Amino acid sequence: MSNKNFETEAIRIASSKSNQREHSAPIYLTSSFTFDSAEEARQMFADEIPGNIYSRYANPNSTDLIEKVCAVEGTEDGIATASGMAAMFGAIASLLQQGDHILAARSLFGSTHQLLTRLFPKWGITSTYGDISDIENWDKLVQPNTKMLFIETPSNPGLEIIDLEWIGKFAKAHNLILVVDNCFATPYLQQPAKWGADIVAHSATKYIDGQGRVLGGLILGKKEFIQDVQFFTRHTGPSISPFNAWILSRSMETLAVRMERHCANALKTAEYFQDSPDLEFVKYPFLKSHPQYDLAKKQMKHGGGIITLTLKGGIERAKRFIDELQMITVTANLGDSRSIITHPASTTHSKLSEEERERVGILPGLIRLSTGLEHHDDIIADVERALEKSR
Numbered sequence: 001m002s003n004k005n006f007e008t009e010a011i012r013i014a015s016s017k018s019n020q021r022e023h024s025a026p027i028y029l030t031s032s033f034t035f036d037s038a039e040e041a042r043q044m045f046a047d048e049i050p051g052n053i054y055s056r057y058a059n060p061n062s063t064d065l066i067e068k069v070c071a072v073e074g075t076e077d078g079i080a081t082a083s084g085m086a087a088m089f090g091a092i093a094s095l096l097q098q099g100d101h102i103l104a105a106r107s108l109f110g111s112t113h114q115l116l117t118r119l120f121p122k123w124g125i126t127s128t129y130g131d132i133s134d135i136e137n138w139d140k141l142v143q144p145n146t147k148m149l150f151i152e153t154p155s156n157p158g159l160e161i162i163d164l165e166w167i168g169k170f171a172k173a174h175n176l177i178l179v180v181d182n183c184f185a186t187p188y189l190q191q192p193a194k195w196g197a198d199i200v201a202h203s204a205t206k207y208i209d210g211q212g213r214v215l216g217g218l219i220l221g222k223k224e225f226i227q228d229v230q231f232f233t234r235h236t237g238p239s240i241s242p243f244n245a246w247i248l249s250r251s252m253e254t255l256a257v258r259m260e261r262h263c264a265n266a267l268k269t270a271e272y273f274q275d276s277p278d279l280e281f282v283k284y285p286f287l288k289s290h291p292q293y294d295l296a297k298k299q300m301k302h303g304g305g306i307i308t309l310t311l312k313g314g315i316e317r318a319k320r321f322i323d324e325l326q327m328i329t330v331t332a333n334l335g336d337s338r339s340i341i342t343h344p345a346s347t348t349h350s351k352l353s354e355e356e357r358e359r360v361g362i363l364p365g366l367i368r369l370s371t372g373l374e375h376h377d378d379i380i381a382d383v384e385r386a387l388e389k390s391r
């Protein structure tokens with residue numbers, strides 16, 4: 001592995017040029033690849049020589065994307081998938097079997113929660129949730145058949161932080177496969193493999209794309225695990241399209257500069273509103289008031305691009321506030337160049353009971369703000385105006 005810096009790896013790793021000698025990688029819109037002879041075809045199918053066979057297996061554009069992200073995550077190998085959820089599903093389904101058990105942090109992305117509670121039990125794979133605030137007692141939740149530990153940090157939308165050094169040691173001590181959904185932090189802010197994660201999974205739809213255009217996912221990790229994941233994805237077919245892989249590979253080239261701005265805008269916005277009389281509180285990993293500020297500082301380069309604002313006046317005030325915004329978009333995405341607002345209690349997490357929401361820190365007045373790449377003064381002005389108008 002080379003030891004160039006993040007930005008350089010993300011820009012300079014590229015597939016070999018075609019005989020057109022292009023500077024920027026072309027899109028390889030082809031389902032299959034040709035063989036020079038019957039014998040070459042036999043050897044490639046038998047894995048005796050490397051090479052592209054069929055785009056469900058691999059394609060130069062997906063290989064390009066995987067190599068870039070592996071270089072900056074510090075992982076050995078990977079697979080690119082059609083969406084983040086295909087990555088979460090593939091990571092679990094390929095490595096576990098009937099009778100296995102998963103220990104997971106309670107604060108998980110909504111669809112991951114549905115996978116663990118509604119879908120995997122159909123195939124005899126069960127799971128238990130542990131509270132992030134009670135992580136010291138998680139050894140009591142490990143069962144004889146527990147095989148996997150699944151976490152996200154920072155969590156969505158509660159912004160709870162899990163100590164990656166601690167969880168890496170815990171997984172090792174209990175011989176569990178540690179899977180980390182690194183979507184919120186991106187490899188620019190933290191590299192879970194450095195702390196012992198066996199699998200790092202991504203929704204590339206968010207910050208890796210960065211402009212709200214395409215869906216994509218990644219499953220990265222140690223070769224021994226990725227071999228099983230590869231077997232699973234090759235034969236079940238959640239492959240990424242060459243076009244989407246090309247977009248995401250181009251986007252990797254700007255991830256570092258974009259994350260710098262996302263994080264700077266988030267910090268400035270969080271600092272500006274931290275003492276606002278309209279808010280119960282402002283949560284952001286790099287604000288001193290965050291209960292895990294020291295831990296965030298230890299394992300993240302910056303605090304990320306997501307802030308939560310809890311409005312005084314509960315759900316009704318939160319809705320009035322959203323309706324008063326003039327620039328910030330109301331949509332179900334994050335990590336876009338455009339700032340986005342979401343009200344989790346009435347949308348993404350509405351299926352949970354109020355008690356369940358409270359356990360993961362989603363109060364009725366909580367708003368999730370994904371700060372975009374606009375000028376921070378304009379983001380702050382839009383929030384400030386809507387706070388005033390919604391009183």
Ligand SMILES: *Cc1c(COP(=O)(O)O)cnc(C)c1O
Pocket residue numbers: 083084085086088109111152156181183184202203204205206215216217
């Ligand atoms: C969006 C998201 C996913 C799912 O990704 P898709 O690309 O939408 O399928 C998984 N985990 C986290 C943390 C997410 O934010």
